[in-house]
Amino acid sequence: MGKRTLIIESRQTPEQPGYLDTIVLANNRLLWHGACSTCPNPTKPWPLSWVKWNFAYGWAACGSYIWECVVSKKHGKCLCINAGDLIPARAPNRNHDGRRVVGAVLVHRGWSATWRGSAGCITVPPAEWDRFMSFFAYGDTGPLNIIDYSKMNTTGTR
Secondary structure, eight states, rough: OOOEEEEEEEOOOOOOOOOEEEEEEEESSSSEEEEEEEOOOOOOOOSEEEEEGTTTTBOSSSEEEEEEEEEEETTTTOOOOGOOOEEEBBBBBBGGGSSSSEEEEEEEEEESSSOOOOSEEEEEOOHHHHHHHTOOEEETTEEEEEGGGOOTTSSSSS
16 A cells, blocks of 8 residues: 555644544545544543643644554554654643653544543544544554644645
């Protein structure tokens, strides 16, 4: 099938519900495109109250990474970003002493149509997950580019 590239058009913020980013899978042609989210959940349930995302989670920065199809104990077949190593984050991450990094980032199935179920991972809506993952076999690898589309105008240029 050739080297497959994932491109994510990032335009969503953590406060917005659902999956407002776009993920594209291509080799020399478009193979698949659909909804996704690069954002963590807007809040984290806490024993006594809900905590805003920036006090609980990291958020992967736009940039170039490598994905690998793996099996996760929690998520089953999914894609692991940069072998689970730390990658740049868009904001300070309290889980890493306020450094702008996030670790163990996966591309995994979202929890529901409205709740991403993400503590910093990239999620695909449940309704699209099986079709998306049908393009991957364990051990496959390829490039991932997360692009900040929030700054694009309607013609697709900055």
